[in-house]
Each structure stands twice: as C-alpha cells, then as structure tokens.
Amino acid sequence: MDDQKHSTLDDIISQRKEKIENIRQLGINPYPYAYNISHYSKSIIQQFDSLENETVQIAGRLMAIRLMGKAAFANILDSQGKIQIYLNKTAIGEKNYELFRLLDIGDFIGISGKVIKTRTGEITIQAESLTLLSKNIRPLPIVKEKDGVAHDAFTDKEQRYRKRYLDLIVNPQVRDVFINRSKILQAIRRFFDMRDFLEVETPVLQPLYGGANARPFTTYHNTLDRTLYLRIADELYLKRLIIGGFDKVYEIAKNFRNEGMDRNHNPEFTAIEFYQAYVDYNYMMDLVEKLFQSVAQALEVETAEFSGHTIKLMEPFARKPMFTLFEEYLGENISDYDIDKLRLLAKEKGLEIGAKANYGQILDELFGEFIEPKLIQPTFVTDYPKAISPLAKTHRSGNPQIVERFELFIGGSEFANAFSELNDPVDQRERLEAQAKLRDLGDEEAQVLDEDFLQAVEIGMPPTGGVGVGIDRLVMLFTGQASIKDVLLFPAMRPESAHNPEQQ
C-alpha cells in the first residue's frame, strides 16, 4: 500500500486541499454562505433541563474528534465555549458520514440535532444533520484537557502575540481578557455619558504635537508637502473645545509615543482624557475615584489582583500631598528645601542626579525612587512641582513652586494624571517658553510651543479640571495581567525578518 502520506506542514496543507476536492465531488460546497443558529454552546448547557430532547442548531469550529468506526464524538467551539456532539452513520446517513470522515480539526461545521446526556453524563448534541461551513487547510495547535488541566497548551508567548487568532481559538482565558476589556470600555463610556460629557474626536495627525513630554512619530503629508506628527496626547485639542464652549468633553483614543517597548509600554496605547469646566482638581479626584469604582461594579468585583497585591477598589482612595509622603517615607520635611538641599538629600540617599536637573526634576526623581513603588493601595498624590507640570495651575496656597496636580498610583504604578488646568494665558505662555528653552538645551521630551493653543487660551478658558487615564494599564489592573501585551489584541512586535530578508 502506498497510502501512507507524509506530514510536513506542506503535506498536510495539500492533503486538506485534496479533501476539499473530494468534498466537492460529493456535491457539497465546502464554503457555503450562511447557516441558521438556534443556540450557542453555553446556553444549551445552562438550559439543559428545558432543552433535553429538543432539536437545536449550532455552529462552530471542530476542536477534537474521537472516532469509533461508524460513530464519533467531537467537540465544537463557538463564541460562548465548547460543547460535545455525537454522530453516527445510521442517524446522519451514508453521505454525511463520508463528509464527516473528510473533516479536520479546525473546520467550521453546523450541527442540527437533539440535546441529550451521554452515558457519562455529558451534555451532548446528537447530530441528525451535518453541514460543512468552512474547511480548514492549516493545522491548529492541538490542546488537550483533562480535569481542567490543559496538556500541550499553546504557550509560546511570541507565537501567541504574533498569531493572536490562534491564541484566541485555543486559550479560552485570553478571550475573557478581551471581553473584559470591552466591558471596561463600555463602563467608562456609560460613566461619562450619564454625566452629560460629550464624546469627541480630535486629530491623530497633527502639525505640532503637545500635551505631554514624549518623543513623537513623524509622518509626511504629500499634498500639504509637510511633516506631520502622530498625537502623543489629546490635551491641547480638548482644552480648545472647553474654550469653544463645551463644558464637559472626553475622548478615548490611541496615543503614539516613539519610545521604548516593554511590559508596560507599547508604541501605540489607548488613553482617555476628560475635561470639565468650572471644577478644580479636587472635584476631578472624586470623579476619578467614582470612575474606578463604577468600572469595578460593571465587572462585579470589589478588589483586583495586581502586581502581587490585592487592591481594594471600593474603599475611599488615600489622598496625600507629595511633601507629606516625603515626610512619611524619608522622615524629612522637605517642603522648604531649596535645590541645593534637595540635591544633597538625593546624594545622601545614593541617587544619581544629572547636573542639569532642576528643582522639580530632582523632586520627581526622589519621588519615583523612594515613594512611587510603595504606593500599593489606590493613592492620589497631590501638589506637584511646577517645573515638571507646565500645563497645571499654580497652587492656591501661594507656594509658587507647587501646582494643583494629582496622580493616582496603584500597585506602584501611575494610573491617572490630572490638573486644575492652567488658564492664565500669560503664565501659560511663559511656561511653554520655558519648555522651549529646555528643548533648545537638548531635552527631546520637552513640550513644543503651540502658538494656536496659546491664542486659544488668550480667548479665555474657564476654570477647568482635566484628567488622563491610561486604558491599557487600567485593563491590566482589572484583568490581573502583568504585561501590556496581554491586554492588547495585536501588540507591537519586531518583524520576524530572519526568514524573509526581502521584507527588510
């Protein structure tokens, strides 16, 4: 017998193409146009008592075949989960059984049949008819499972990220993460819509970029014959809308930053920014706290497991001025330190500080090193140095070095950044001019002076509170994922160029 067939990947693919021809010769279209579904796997299992012996029609992907001569069990995966089907030659007929023998794991099929329980008690659909819905020609990773333990699971992270469709087919817990991501986005939109915020869209392609300290992506518009930048933040456009008279606006959008990639950073990431007229950062703190809690409610959780800690989400978030935290964690009241004393303190604590660092930057370094990692439970840190906050209003206390700004920290990382927005046009111009000087001195992340934005502020901006929240990180918190790649369907990956040198 020369029926043995090789099984390299190419062999398997050509075998499956032959099967497609065989199926066509049976008079069956391997790629039909539609199929009527009456139920999904999960609803059949949940409603078994009322569905027993009823006829249902389901469709999904064949994930396992246990063939026994003239009968077979198989598992079907649909959008809700898996269910077992049972077929035998007598019930489905000669021709359909012949078709079944030409099927492979990975094919889509439709099954019409009775809901039964097998001898071992598994809810099963006893097929009365079988319809091929789409033939697979490239083999899937095979994952087997017993007692909830997956065997030979598809675990290679690189392959999972590069071929997310396989990851989603084969790893059900991955599907859940992205379902939860969608629920989180829905909850956020509902939260702002209920409070009469207007959802807006502002440019991704910008002649100038601003609103954050970051390096941009650069692109080029042929008709305009000029360089454009991909947005690094929504801030300056959303403020123009507050100036334009919308009192409450929000935007959920991709930002692009031409910086490093690691488990907390992807070159494109999603953020929400929201602005409200006539309120200050205290009001916004309340709003952020309510936002997090309403997301928790939408997911029906009160805590989150994140970076090895149980985060309590439903209790009031701590609120502490930066200087108070310094006193708590470093045992020193540094509120009236000048730059030299700060520099000395940093040195004593063994922290390397660049020679050009200003007062605010040294303070920020100290904070990032000694305090930030210790802020595990949700904590609003308030009142930041002015030098690192060019868009925030000077503190009402009168200390000219401090602005009204807060950041929310959870599990040692930043989740939100907010200001009482600077609306004094003269002050704002001076601050952006100071940033421009930093740029001239070589700080690539310093902000660009946006003349149109300054003119807008000169037209008059009401007192305004503004907040930015990183959505990917929020999803990491609520889904317990340690890497941003696990909450992005298609995370940025370096090209696999080794096998395709032409693509370079």
Place this chain on the structure above:
RNA sequence: GGGUGCGUAGCUCAGCUGGUAGAGCAGUGCCCUUUUAAGGCAUUGGUCGAAGGUUCGAUUCCUUCCGCACUCACCA
C-alpha cells in the same frame, strides 16, 4: 540600552562531556456505533532561529546577528 535565559517536527517537549536527531499529540492507513488527554495496530514527517568559525566531523563548543521572555535603567 545593560544583564540572564530561551529558540529542535504543525503543537508541547527530550537530546549527558561534539559522531548529521527522539517522544507525546496532530497527520496518514487499518480496526472500533456512548467516547472524552478515547483506545488498538502500523506509519510519515526535521536546511535543530540565521550566518560565520574551531574540528576529520557541530543541534551540541566559540563569535556575530535576528526574535522572544525575565530583569535593571527610562518612559504612560
């Protein structure tokens, strides 16, 4: 960017101090009409990430490069 580790069949993994590779699953053929990591018998399948080097001989040792993970630094 630095450090550590990894890259072997479609998938999951072995491969000891160098002698051109093995298993399970998937595939193929046969048996099997309530199985469930179904089972039984047989069987195919690999430029061992890429390129150089050492060697009579490299999956194994060395160098460089590519990719991924972890980690430190930086950033949201």
